[in-house]
Amino acid sequence: xxxxxxxxxxxxxxxxxxxxxxxxxxxxxxxxxxxxxxxxxxxxxxxxxxxxxxxxxxxxxxxxxxxxxxxxxxxxxxxxxxxxxxxxxxxxxxxxxxxxxxxxxxxxxxxxxxxxxxxxxxxxxxxxxxxxxxxxxxx
Amino acid sequence: xxxxxxxxxxxxxxxxxxxxxxxxxxxxxxxxxxxxxxxxxxxxxxxxxxxxxxxxxxxxxxxxxxxxxxxxxxxxxxxxxxxxxxxxxxxxxxxxxxxxxxxxxxxxxxxxxxxxxxxxxxxxxxxxxxxxxxxxxxxxxxxxxxxxxxxxxxxxxxxxxxxxxxxxxxxxxxxxxxxxxxxxxxxxxxxxxxxxxxxxxxxxxxxxxxxxxxxxxxxxxxxxxxxxxxxxxxxxxxxxxxxxxxxxxxxxxxxxxxxxxxxxxxxxxxxxxxxxxxxxxxxxxxxxxxxxxxxxxxxxxxxxxxxxxxxxxxxxxxxxxxxxxxxxxxxxxxxxxxxxxxxxxxxxxxxxxxxxxxxxxxxxxxxxxxxxxxxxxxxxxxxxxx
Ligand SMILES: [Zn+2]
Numbered sequence: 001x002x003x004x005x006x007x008x009x010x011x012x013x014x015x016x017x018x019x020x021x022x023x024x025x026x027x028x029x030x031x032x033x034x035x036x037x038x039x040x041x042x043x044x045x046x047x048x049x050x051x052x053x054x055x056x057x058x059x060x061x062x063x064x065x066x067x068x069x070x071x072x073x074x075x076x077x078x079x080x081x082x083x084x085x086x087x088x089x090x091x092x093x094x095x096x097x098x099x100x101x102x103x104x105x106x107x108x109x110x111x112x113x114x115x116x117x118x119x120x121x122x123x124x125x126x127x128x129x130x131x132x133x134x135x136x137x138x139x
Numbered sequence: 140x141x142x143x144x145x146x147x148x149x150x151x152x153x154x155x156x157x158x159x160x161x162x163x164x165x166x167x168x169x170x171x172x173x174x175x176x177x178x179x180x181x182x183x184x185x186x187x188x189x190x191x192x193x194x195x196x197x198x199x200x201x202x203x204x205x206x207x208x209x210x211x212x213x214x215x216x217x218x219x220x221x222x223x224x225x226x227x228x229x230x231x232x233x234x235x236x237x238x239x240x241x242x243x244x245x246x247x248x249x250x251x252x253x254x255x256x257x258x259x260x261x262x263x264x265x266x267x268x269x270x271x272x273x274x275x276x277x278x279x280x281x282x283x284x285x286x287x288x289x290x291x292x293x294x295x296x297x298x299x300x301x302x303x304x305x306x307x308x309x310x311x312x313x314x315x316x317x318x319x320x321x322x323x324x325x326x327x328x329x330x331x332x333x334x335x336x337x338x339x340x341x342x343x344x345x346x347x348x349x350x351x352x353x354x355x356x357x358x359x360x361x362x363x364x365x366x367x368x369x370x371x372x373x374x375x376x377x378x379x380x381x382x383x384x385x386x387x388x389x390x391x392x393x394x395x396x397x398x399x400x401x402x403x404x405x406x407x408x409x410x411x412x413x414x415x416x417x418x419x420x421x422x423x424x425x426x427x428x429x430x431x432x433x434x435x436x437x438x439x440x441x442x443x444x445x446x447x448x449x450x451x452x453x454x455x456x457x458x459x460x461x462x463x464x465x466x467x468x469x470x471x472x473x474x475x476x477x478x479x480x481x482x483x484x485x486x487x488x489x490x491x492x493x494x495x496x497x498x499x500x501x502x503x504x505x506x507x508x509x510x511x512x513x514x515x516x517x518x519x520x521x522x523x524x525x
Contacts, residue, residue: 078280
């Protein structure tokens with residue numbers, strides 16, 4: 001069997017702990033956990049604070065803003081379903097609240113630069129809406 | 140002197156890398172590697188009472204030590220799976236020594252092997268945060284992670300494509316002295332590396348290891364029994380290990396990556412300085428990891444690997460002999476066994492048996508291993524004397 005048949009874009013493998021994150025993405029919002037005790041923000045979702053190990057983390061809406069730490073233009077995708085969409089850009093965004101996440105960038109290669117300000121832009125290109133990021137719009 | 144695990148390496152076995160291994164199983168490649176290593180040590184299989192093996196994705200998910208022991212026909216008194224990605228090989232060596240010192244066993248075989256069949260795509264069954272939060276965004280696989288690391292280094296320090304390409308150039312150049320290397324007879328100039336296709340920008344094809352089939356095994360015993368083997372023993376002088384994260388998005392700052400702990404720790408255990416090292420046997424799945432390792436080792440300041448590589452030479456006769464077997468970039472990467480190739484080359488050099496690539500008066504080697512994206516790191520100091 002050709003390993004590429006019937007392979008679709010991989011959807012997130014949601015767990016009971018991360019469910020609220022994805023529920024809020026469906027509603028157009030970025031929510032993150034904040035530790036009730038040390039007040040640090042946490043990503044990816046957990047039941048325990050990785051800073052102070054407290055076990056009460058509160059879901060709060062985040063700004064959706066951050067800056068771009070690094071990026072890569074993908075020519076050879078690691079997943080076969082993504083190959084058709086190459087070249088595309090992924091990057092690591094450090095969110096205003098502190099945590100970093102890996103995301104897909106809706107920015108042209110010529111416009112990408114280190115530490116540029118970015119904002120979340122939820123997209124539905126696959127089976128599940130995902131928090132992509134784009135250049136922050138001027139107010 | 141710092142407390143440290145003591146032990147000696149009395150046997151090594153390594154399969155010549157091949158692009159594809161038709162008709163082989165991982166177990167058969169493991170057994171072949173072990174056979175070579177115990178022959179090299181001059182001991183019998185019955186004398187092996189410890190076994191360290193690696194994880195086998197998609198093949199033997201559980202009970203790996205028992206499965207391998209049964210296949211080999213041994214009954215170890217200590218066995219375990221070491222799961223540190225590319226750091227697994229060096230990570231096994233100090234664990235073997237520690238188990239021997241703890242009185243659990245006397246002679247440990249550490250083995251890793253990989254089959255590689257044409258057209259075979261083992262899709263990882265992962266259900267971890269990376270699968271949930273990276274893969275759906277179009278980022279899967281190590282190429283992307285190491286490209287992100289390289290881009291960050293270039294942006295933060297102004298390092299250049301040409302500087303990174305020099306690291307791949309030296310690996311290929313050194314591979315020309317190793318007939319077993321997958322790129323023996325195939326040197327590459329800096330311009331060739333820069334002209335190779337971008338796979339995950341800024342990483343070029345020739346900055347990325349070639350996946351191959353192969354295997355490697357190492358026999359570790361106590362310091363007291365070091366002279367049991369047929370060859371000049373090699374001693375474990377120090378070890379350091381550090382894990383800081385798993386996903387590249389959760390990595391610490393570029394100048395705080397985990398080698399900046401594990402390498403100084405290994406040197407401290409050995410009671411030596413980085414300038415005492417004769418051979419740098421540094422894990423090199425990508426050029427970007429070598430750059431960071433040179434900086435973390437204190438050979439140059441953070442961000443300054445470029446001027447370092449352009450002002451020194453890295454062959455067996457150079458001022459900083461580095462990966463004289465060709466590194467994995469020149470030798471090939473038989474999955475986790477690729478990390479063990481850096482241990483094996485150090486043993487060849489410290490025994491004085493590295494033929495046409497022998498370093499003069501080689502007595503101390505720094506060996507590193509790295510797993511995931513500079514997540515799991517191990518450093519060893521190996522010495523020709525205790
Ligand atoms: Zn906390």
